[in-house]
Amino acid sequence: MAEQSLSVFKTTSYQEKPNDHELSFGRTFTDHMFLMDYSEESGWHDARITPYQPLQVDPAAMVFHYGQSVFEGLKAYLSPEGEPLLFRPQKNLQRLNQSNERLCIPQIDEDFLLYALKQLIQIEKDWIPTSEGMSLYIRPTVISTQPFLGVAPSTNYTLMIILSPVGAYYKEGINPVKIAVENDYVRAVRGGTGEAKTGGNYAASLKAQEVAAQDGYAQVLWLDGVEKRYIEEVGSMNVFFKIGDEVVTPQLNGSILNGITRDSAMALLRHWGYHVTERVITIDELYTEYEKGNVLEAFGTGTAAAISPIGQLDWGHKEMVFNNGETGHLAKNLYDTLMGIQYGKIDDPFDWVINVNTAVSTKVS
Structure with missing residues (x-):
């Protein structure tokens, strides 16, 4: 250039x-x-x-x-x-x-x-x-x-x-939110602009969020735009589930934003020894695992909140309450650690943080 x-x-x-x-x-x-x-x-x-x-x-x-x-x-x-x-x-x-x-x-x-x-x-x-x-x-x-x-x-x-x-x-402290699974509206589809951070994606999400808010929900869980089966994002955040010993997040597929907080959370979890999997996960699978008692936590990741625990997820008439509606151990540890690193209060093992006062040249080519 x-x-x-x-x-x-x-x-x-x-x-x-x-x-x-x-x-x-x-x-x-x-x-x-x-x-x-x-x-x-x-x-x-x-x-x-x-x-x-x-x-x-x-x-x-x-x-x-x-x-x-x-x-x-x-x-x-x-x-x-x-x-x-x-x-x-x-x-x-x-x-x-x-x-x-x-x-x-x-x-x-x-x-x-x-x-x-x-x-x-x-x-x-x-x-x-x-x-x-x-x-x-x-x-x-x-x-x-x-x-x-x-x-x-x-x-x-x-x-x-x-x-x-x-x-x-x-x-007033990190608090779990109540989420509705969205079955009618679509945020993005593979081949569209879902993996880009562009205004149209957010405009497309407003109607579903408006309807959900009227029904008492903080956000919606987005399913894929074709089959309405595969979990994609929660509101404008990436989403994670702790299912047994596995921490699952939907794999990037062209309609899911590649979140920096998502990537950071995965790195921290693996650093701590957790088994983290990026894969397709359907809402049916999630509910089946929930019925077995295997879904221990759910949370979203994003810049604004860092970590947002999900206390309840409603899919039609089916209700899933995670960790008794309270913030889980994993979400709390991730939140505390990310915030500690971002504010320079704890060790940064990944060299993620940049000091703005670090000397830089006056002209860059």
């Missing part, structure tokens, strides 16, 4: 930062953002950190009409020594490019983007909340900006990274 440099333009009007206890998810944004543009003539260019501001986008921009966009989600954490930390950011940037490939968006220099992200975090370090369990949410996004109403890949794009301080996901 062509050599890139990063320009920095500081704001002249700083916001008053909210108190940590006032924070909710995704409603407060920091003083600065990162932007970079793409054109066929210049490739990715004009990388810059600027004051946070609205975008000027043509009403005919292709993103509004054909949905050609991708995004990522990760967090920055504050160590006990006050150092800003990132958890496996390279994996998020690799996945961003995998999503780009599926959506016909040009590839991005991952090393340069990590460099730019670290510069942005250094500038906004004081926005990382200091209270227990809080963090700075990071949202990279790419949108197609060519003003054209023809159905084809865009020739112009904008990449942005915005930051949002967020409160602890579990304000």
Whole structure:
């Protein structure tokens, strides 16, 4: 790729930062953002950190009409020594490019983007909340900006990274949730965009989640879009089941997102000596094993919550209650360990955590 440099333009009007206890998810944004543009003539260019501001986008921009966009989600954490930390950011940037490939968006220099992200975090370090369990949410996004109403890949794009301080996901401790198995609506199918992190997947999930919430459920368990038998994801998270001595998670099949927390959970479980299997698992098999008393725990994994234990799963008129509706030993250990590593409080045997203050070059090719 062509050599890139990063320009920095500081704001002249700083916001008053909210108190940590006032924070909710995704409603407060920091003083600065990162932007970079793409054109066929210049490739990715004009990388810059600027004051946070609205975008000027043509009403005919292709993103509004054909949905050609991708995004990522990760967090920055504050160590006990006050150092800003990132958890496996390279994996998020690799996945961003995998999503780009599926959506016909040009590839991005991952090393340069990590460099730019670290510069942005250094500038906004004081926005990382200091209270227990809080963090700075990071949202990279790419949108197609060519003003054209023809159905084809865009020739112009904008990449942005915005930051949002967020409160602890579990304000009163980690709690199991009640989930409904979704039998009517479909989130994604193999060959579609399910393995890409693109907005259309989430738009397709909203109706089922809305209906489930009206019935008192926190989320839905997605089955495959063809036979409605194979378990795929839970809400916007990957899902795990402890069945006897085996920990099972659905194998990646083209319609399931390759979660970084999923991968981290599997690595930790194997490190601890658990037998972890990525395979197809049907809702029928799960219920049969539950009836035998073999399903000991169920939980979801994702960036926002890290680990979300499932206390109850309802499949039509069939009800499955795991671990008496309480958080299981495995989910609790995974949650405590992941959070401990992310905040730099416990040993990191995998070298997952990056200190943002680590010296980097001022220009990356």
